[in-house]
Amino acid sequence: MTLRYNRPGQVCVEHRLDVPLDHDDPDGPRIELFAREVVAQHNADATDLPWLLFLQGGPGNAADRPSSSSAWLHQALRDYRVLLLDQRGTGLSTPLTRQSLAGLTDSEAAVYLRHFRADAIVRDAELVRRQLLGDRPWSLLGQSYGGFCAMTYLSLAPEGLAEVMIAGGLPSLTAHPDQVYRAAYPRALAHSERFYARYPGDRKVARQVVDHLADNDIRLPGGERLSAERFQMTGITLGATGGLDNLHHLLELAFIATPHGPVLSDTFLRGVDRMVSMADRPLYALLHESIYCQGAASAWSASRVSAEFDEFDLWHRAEVNFTAEMFHPWLFDQDPALRPLRGCADLLAAHDSWPRLYDPDRLAGNAVPVAAAIYFDDLYVDFEHSMVTAGQVRGLRPWVTNEHGHDGLGARPVVFDRLRAMVRGEV
Known part of the structure; x- marks a missing residue:
């Protein structure tokens, strides 16, 4: 189901897609994903415009809205058709709260919630990509936890990615x-x-x-x-x-x-x-x-x-x-x-049987261009852990800076511009 409308300077298309709760059980219960496509009005009819998937930080935060003041979105719309995906359980993607979980026992809710981590988010994104783009890969921008998801994406389905930009979100691949x-x-x-x-x-x-x-x-x-x-x-x-x-x-x-x-x-x-x-x-x-x-x-x-x-x-x-x-x-x-x-x-x-989220061997052989902003004074993501991971992903280009807060991507346009130039080899 899609809904199209115009905003000042933008054309938005809302997409809703049913996906398996458990991707290993495609015939089991299903949930609804919500994603909003945003394109600059002058590019609305362009058929060759590259797509950029945005994954928000969290876990638990909905994607930016097209009316937001996020600095990166204005910059990205110059070159991309942007998809703002509400990760499962957030925003309009079968949101999970005390109200929506009220009908489940504690045990049932815990089993249900085990399907809402990065591995499921990546598999959701791949279903969305195939529906919207077919076999074409797309670009990925991950903010904070969205960067964690990007590392899982590179581990599970790198064939779906043309390039990856990460802001304040390089996790340790192995830390407890x-x-x-x-x-x-x-x-x-x-x-x-x-x-x-x-x-x-x-x-x-x-x-x-x-x-x-x-x-x-x-x-x-x-x-x-x-x-x-x-x-x-x-x-x-x-x-x-x-x-x-x-x-x-x-x-x-x-x-x-x-x-x-x-x-x-x-x-x-x-x-x-x-x-x-x-x-x-x-x-x-x-x-x-x-x-x-x-x-x-x-x-x-x-x-x-x-x-x-x-x-x-x-x-x-x-x-x-x-x-x-x-x-x-x-x-x-x-x-x-x-x-x-x-x-x-x-x-x-x-719970002690969580599946692995990262494949160090696959990341060591990575062939997707990756650029990552690593904030030296980041409160939320450890600098040392990020630097170790940066050295474990083949071809990843790190940008170490203390000029920006953890939310620098949304606060200052220079962050997105720098990452885009880095991933394209322009700087």
């Missing part, structure tokens, strides 16, 4: 989740230190917020209590462009004077809720550890590994250091969007 999080906590600490170096007065404010939350029953707009540990998660924004400033501007509005003394302001609480709520991306918390699993269970890796880093202890240290992409079991008790999924999350954390 424990290794991933042992690298992640020091990065979070470094970003906290960078934050306080810019805004030293916020050390006191963050401590005051934590103490206030410990002594008072403070409710977020959704009605749940805001814990100090969940406030600590606001560090998840520190790796984005403007993230240091955004957290500062949130903290400067933290307290408001009342006849009964200072209280946390509604403005602050709404801002915290926007940063830490998983209501619009539950898969981010549910599947985050599993994207690193290959033949082993995560066993709530981020929570276990946190015991090795007492710098994040809120109660025995004066300084409040912020965390990032670390999802603990307690979050599934505190966030209303996740609370019904706690049992499912426990089963996913215990």
Whole structure:
């Protein structure tokens, strides 16, 4: 089923396609994929325009919309017909939330969710490619987790790819989740230190917020209590462009004077809720550890590994250091969007038969042009892991930079332009 319409300067075509839930069981249950084709209006009738598939970061985030201000999309539309694919479980592709999973038991939901990782996303993309392009390969742009999917694509179906561009998304090919999080906590600490170096007065404010939350029953707009540990998660924004400033501007509005003394302001609480709520991306918390699993269970890796880093202890240290992409079991008790999924999350954390996502031998013999932006100070993807992987993929051209945040692809047009020039051998 397709739907065509015009936007200023763009022609959009919406595509919907039924695909197997389990690609190894093509006659089993099916789910619906949604993808939006976008082309510049002056190129709408061009038949030889190359296609570019965009895979968003996450896991659990829908693709950019054509009305978004993402810098890369404007640049890409000069040369490509772009396909914005909502990865399965996100956006309009059979979205997975506490509401849509409500009819399943914990065990049924966990089995269902095991089919929503990069290997399934790649097989979905191949079905879409064959429907839209036939045997022609397409270009791929992967942002963050989309880059992880790109590595899986190169491992499973490189024949479908003409070129690959990756921004902030080169994963380790072999690391266990424990290794991933042992690298992640020091990065979070470094970003906290960078934050306080810019805004030293916020050390006191963050401590005051934590103490206030410990002594008072403070409710977020959704009605749940805001814990100090969940406030600590606001560090998840520190790796984005403007993230240091955004957290500062949130903290400067933290307290408001009342006849009964200072209280946390509604403005602050709404801002915290926007940063830490998983209501619009539950898969981010549910599947985050599993994207690193290959033949082993995560066993709530981020929570276990946190015991090795007492710098994040809120109660025995004066300084409040912020965390990032670390999802603990307690979050599934505190966030209303996740609370019904706690049992499912426990089963996913215990699952120890995850299939492999990458083929190191195939990547070592790769023949597809690949360019990757590797952000030296990336909060979310480990620099050392990315550099090792860059050396394991034949022909991959790395661009190491500290000029951009993790979301540089969407924030600044130079990132896409540089990757496109690199993958074509122009620089």
